[in-house]
Amino acid sequence: xxxxxxxxxxxxxxxxxxxxxxxxxxxxxxxxxxxxxxxxxxxxxxxxxxxxxxxxxxxxxxxxxxxxxxxxxxxxxxxxxxxxxxxxxxxxxxxxxxxxxxxxxxxxxxxxxxxxxxxxxxxxxxxxxxxxxxxxxxxxxxxxxxxxxxxxxxxxxxxxxxxxxxxxxxxxxxxxxxxxxxxxxxxxxxxxxxxxxxxxxxxxxxxxxxxxxxxxxxxxxxxxxxxxxxxxxxxxxxxxxxxxx
Amino acid sequence: xxxxxxxxxxxxxxxxxxxxxxxxxxxxxxxxxxxxxxxxxxxxxxxxxxxxxxxxxxxxxxxxxxxxxxxxxxxxxxxxxxxxxxxxxxxxxxxxxxxxxxxxxxxxxxxxxxxxxxxxxxxxxxxxxxxxxxxxxxxxxxxxxxxxxxxxxxxxxxxxxxxxxxxxxxxxxxxxxxxxxxxxxxxxxxxxxxxxxxxxxxxxxxxxxxxxxxxxxxxxxxxxxxxxxxxxxxxxxxxxx
Ligand code: SF4
Ligand code: FES
Numbered sequence: 001x002x003x004x005x006x007x008x009x010x011x012x013x014x015x016x017x018x019x020x021x022x023x024x025x026x027x028x029x030x031x032x033x034x035x036x037x038x039x040x041x042x043x044x045x046x047x048x049x050x051x052x053x054x055x056x057x058x059x060x061x062x063x064x065x066x067x068x069x070x071x072x073x074x075x076x077x078x079x080x081x082x083x084x085x086x087x088x089x090x091x092x093x094x095x096x097x098x099x100x101x102x103x104x105x106x107x108x109x110x111x112x113x114x115x116x117x118x119x120x121x122x123x124x125x126x127x128x129x130x131x132x133x134x135x136x137x138x139x140x141x142x143x144x145x146x147x148x149x150x151x152x153x154x155x156x157x158x159x160x161x162x163x164x165x166x167x168x169x170x171x172x173x174x175x176x177x178x179x180x181x182x183x184x185x186x187x188x189x190x191x192x193x194x195x196x197x198x199x200x201x202x203x204x205x206x207x208x209x210x211x212x213x214x215x216x217x218x219x220x221x222x223x224x225x226x227x228x229x230x231x232x233x234x235x236x237x238x239x240x241x242x243x244x245x
Numbered sequence: 246x247x248x249x250x251x252x253x254x255x256x257x258x259x260x261x262x263x264x265x266x267x268x269x270x271x272x273x274x275x276x277x278x279x280x281x282x283x284x285x286x287x288x289x290x291x292x293x294x295x296x297x298x299x300x301x302x303x304x305x306x307x308x309x310x311x312x313x314x315x316x317x318x319x320x321x322x323x324x325x326x327x328x329x330x331x332x333x334x335x336x337x338x339x340x341x342x343x344x345x346x347x348x349x350x351x352x353x354x355x356x357x358x359x360x361x362x363x364x365x366x367x368x369x370x371x372x373x374x375x376x377x378x379x380x381x382x383x384x385x386x387x388x389x390x391x392x393x394x395x396x397x398x399x400x401x402x403x404x405x406x407x408x409x410x411x412x413x414x415x416x417x418x419x420x421x422x423x424x425x426x427x428x429x430x431x432x433x434x435x436x437x438x439x440x441x442x443x444x445x446x447x448x449x450x451x452x453x454x455x456x457x458x459x460x461x462x463x464x465x466x467x468x469x470x471x472x473x474x475x476x477x478x479x480x481x482x483x484x485x486x
Contacts, residue, residue, distance in 0.1 A: 205266045239267045
């Protein structure tokens with residue numbers, strides 16, 4: 001445990017709301033304390049040194065997904081990153097690329113997530129027989145529930161979008177989070193959509209066939225979601241429907 | 246760093262490209278695997294020169310179907326036919342891969358900025374594949390046309406080409422580009438279609454394979470240069486004693 005170090009934070013600063021403001025990197029010094037996370041450090045910087053510093057957080061426990069940023073070149077959650085992890089006492093913080101910048105380290109991932117949900121219709125489309133709310137829901141096979149839960153763990157932090165160079169190059173590409181959610185509904189026996197329906201949404205260049213397998217999503221997702229497996233699964237499945245088309 | 250706002254895509258998918266994008270993805274992988282595997286054999290056959298002129302002579306004649314020819318020398322036309330076939334595979338691969346190629350300046354900028362901001366080894370590897378792919382787009386046809394036009398393969402004839410006709414320059418460029426591109430291309434196909442989830446092991450293996458093929462290729466090239474330098478012009482085809 002590295003104690004007593006003085007950390008240097010190089011932080012990206014830019015407020016698009018401020019006329020004339022230009023993007024710049026600003027350095028701050030801070031004494032490291034035991035168990036310090038980047039999130040704790042940022043709060044102290046804001047309290048003690050610069051109240052104008054903008055960044056997001058809610059849960060402080062890796063659940064809400066709002067504190068994602070690029071920490072020393074790795075897009076990840078600030079509240080889950082210990083400063084002791086960096087043997088070099090310099091920590092560079094950048095906002096997640098590819099999103100609308102609100103200011104400094106704060107980006108509008110919510111807007112992106114909403115748009116992708118609307119575009120891909122990322123909600124359950126119940127089968128015709130499941131509409132009556134007075135009827136008891138049919139029980140789900142526990143194994144299926146476990147499989148769904150595994151994919152349901154996404155916290156919409158946006159890391160996979162930022163970590164994907166394909167997505168950065170092609171705005172219309174759905175990105176890993178969209179594909180992951182599609183995979184989740186595709187697995188759900190309650191969902192009325194067929195492979196064909198999903199094929200129409202992601203069976204194209206902007207969907208699964210636009211993915212170039214750079215695996216930034218797989219390597220950076222803070223929830224360790226199985227992106228590589230899921231995208232490969234969707235690719236095989238979507239590719240196989242081609243035979244019957 | 247982008248500060249732009251995303252505009253949602255129209256909900257209706259781009260109809261064009263549906264089947265084609267799936268087919269193109271399959272075709273790109275299939276042609277890539279075919280060429281990757283071909284390269285593995287190619288480099289090994291051609292490196293038989295390291296075992297001596299006789300070894301290479303027999304490998305060439307065997308591959309050119311010597312057992313079916315009366316004079317035991319085989320049919321060089323086989324080399325031409327294979328070269329034409331590989332050219333067709335190459336064209337298909339290039340066409341399907343080109344749809345991935347960043348065509349707008351903005352895309353290159355986004356790629357550079359992503360490479361600068363995010364540290365990620367697989368993205369970097371892909372970037373090398375992109376660059377080597379662009380180089381191969383020009384280098385591979387030169388090599389294939391050469392084989393289609395004058396398929397003189399043999400210990401002396403190949404060495405003459407390498408040394409006296411200066412094709413070593415082509416091979417010195419082609420070798421690293423093709424090895425990097427093919428090895429990591431095969432790795433990517435495996436993880437892309439979910440053929441293996443032992444990705445880290447596979448990547449380590451790919452690194453090892455890359456070094457091995459480079460050493461093999463460089464050693465053979467040196468060998469051809471050495472043989473070429475000892476030849477007196479005009480060169481006569483080698484025949485085993
Ligand atoms: S899939 Fe992972 S990286 Fe992507 S938004 Fe969800 S939790 Fe974040
Ligand atoms: S503050 Fe909620 S995930 Fe970090």
